[in-house]
Amino acid sequence: MKFAVFVSGQGSNLQAIIEAVEKEEIKAELALVFSNRRKAFALQRAESAGIKTLFLDRRHYATPQSYDRDIVIHLKEAGIDFIVLAGYMKILSAFFVKKYPKKILNIHPSLLPSFKGARGIKDTFTYGAKVAGITIHFVDEKMDHGPIIMQESIKVSEKDTLETLEEKIHKIEHRIYPKAISLFVDGRLKAKGRKVEVVS
Numbered sequence: 001m002k003f004a005v006f007v008s009g010q011g012s013n014l015q016a017i018i019e020a021v022e023k024e025e026i027k028a029e030l031a032l033v034f035s036n037r038r039k040a041f042a043l044q045r046a047e048s049a050g051i052k053t054l055f056l057d058r059r060h061y062a063t064p065q066s067y068d069r070d071i072v073i074h075l076k077e078a079g080i081d082f083i084v085l086a087g088y089m090k091i092l093s094a095f096f097v098k099k100y101p102k103k104i105l106n107i108h109p110s111l112l113p114s115f116k117g118a119r120g121i122k123d124t125f126t127y128g129a130k131v132a133g134i135t136i137h138f139v140d141e142k143m144d145h146g147p148i149i150m151q152e153s154i155k156v157s158e159k160d161t162l163e164t165l166e167e168k169i170h171k172i173e174h175r176i177y178p179k180a181i182s183l184f185v186d187g188r189l190k191a192k193g194r195k196v197e198v199v200s
């Protein structure tokens, strides 16, 4: 199986995925890293690991659909079977999602359905929630909404600052996203409606 990782920023999750592929904890080929931002540090991480990268500039496309259509053409050319979003800060069009039903995974740094959107950790922290966490889910047409594959929670302590909470959340992400991807690759995730079962 071949997969692509979509990024927009730092790429710390991408790094964890690259390492898991190298250690064969994920038994699939990471064939492409795609970014909607030319300057994403994640692209440098991919290049250092010898992985093919692609950047497409949204400003050169009239609509979100035409942008996504072009991405799909590249994915088909590269023989990509599934997609992992790792800090990709653009909403995929319904057109794109329909092309890869239950074949797009996303990680979100909150316990969904709480604190959807671009600032999951900050929103959790400033709301005063006592529990924070992360969610890995399949992507559907609605933002941060598809069937949940895995969640892990962590207590927010009174001593936590936004920075310490961010650090703890990212640590969890880097540990469990590769595991979820590996379960997917091994065909161990069975989705029925909103329920995702891990089968042996």
Ligand code: GRF
Residues within 6 Å of the ligand: 008, 009, 010, 011, 012, 013, 014, 042, 086, 087, 088, 107, 108, 109, 173
């Ligand atoms: C992560 O917190 C992820 O949950 C969210 O965006 C952040 C990306 O971080 N979707 P990085 O680019 O992987 O370092």
